[in-house]
Amino acid sequence: MRPRRLVDLRAGRTRxxxxxxPAGDVLIVSGLPGGGKSTLMRRVSGDTVLIDSQDVRERWQARMPRLLPYAVYRPLVRLAHYLGLWRALRSGAGVxxxxxxxxxxxxxxxxxxxRRRGRGMHLVLLDVPVxxxxxxxxxxxxxxxxxxxxxxxxxxxxxxxxAEESRLPAACTSAVLLDREAARQLEAIDFDG
Known part of the structure; x- marks a missing residue:
């Protein structure tokens, strides 16, 4: 399925x-921590750059002294994350x-x-109970x-x-709403041109 505007897949509405x-577009996967965002991102294929701040944090954590609290180097992790995102957006690959x-x-x-680069931005929103x-x-x-x-x-x-009220961010081309079951059924997210 190639989503257009708002697609609600919660409560078994559609399988x-x-x-x-489209190749080169940007996908934002959003939801609660522990709700399944990382799992969904592992289903992304194509020439796509995956950007996850947790990956950046873990890379920095591996280089830091074990007793150094994360709060001390958190600003550097965030800077590295946003710099990586900026580079990915400039690359022309899907993100x-x-x-x-x-x-x-x-x-x-x-x-x-x-929008500046002529690409679409899409949202996948996970609606998962706390x-x-x-x-x-x-x-x-x-x-x-x-x-x-x-x-x-x-x-x-x-x-x-x-999203439910069709008030998507200005640059947003589409939004897909998923609950736990719909997310489980989703096998792949492709950027295919």
């Missing part, structure tokens, strides 16, 4: 095994971005960059503080509500 986007959802300015910036997301965090051996989870919940709720 889709493959999403297709799939793991979006924490709490920073709307990132989606706005990505949308502007995509408990399922927490289970996902525990399964991966990660956790998010109660404060951070509350911020993610608010941001996710606002983004989902806006």
């Amino acid at each position: 889709v095994r493959r999403l297709r986007y 799939a971005l793991h979006d924490c959802g709490t920073l709307p300015w990132v989606r706005a910036w990505v949308g502007r960059e995509a 408990e399922a997301a927490r289970d996902g965090q525990r399964a991966r051996g990660r956790g998010v503080s109660a404060y951070a989870m509350a911020r993610h919940q608010r941001a996710s709720r606002l983004l989902l509500r806006a």
Whole structure:
């Protein structure tokens, strides 16, 4: 399926095994921590650059002294993440971005960059219950503080509500809403020209 504007695949409305986007476009995968964003991004194929801040954090963590708290080098990790995203957007390849959802300015910036380069920007929004997301965090051996989870919940709720009301970001070409079951059924996300 090649999504156009808003496609709601939650609650078994439609069964889709493959999403297709034009080569060189940008896909933003957003939802709660532990909700399945990384799993979905592993299904992306084609000439696509995957951008996940957790990957950047883990690379930096491997180089830092074990006793050095993450808070000390977090600004460097964020800088490296956004620099990597900027390079990917300039490369001409398709880009799939793991979006924490709490920073709307990132989606706005990505949308502007995509539009400037004549590319589409698409959203995949995971609508997952909080408990399922927490289970996902525990399964991966990660956790998010109660404060951070509350911020993610608010941001996710606002983004989902806006999408449901067809109020997509200005540069957004399409949005797909997925629940846990629809995400499970999705086998591939292709950037195919």
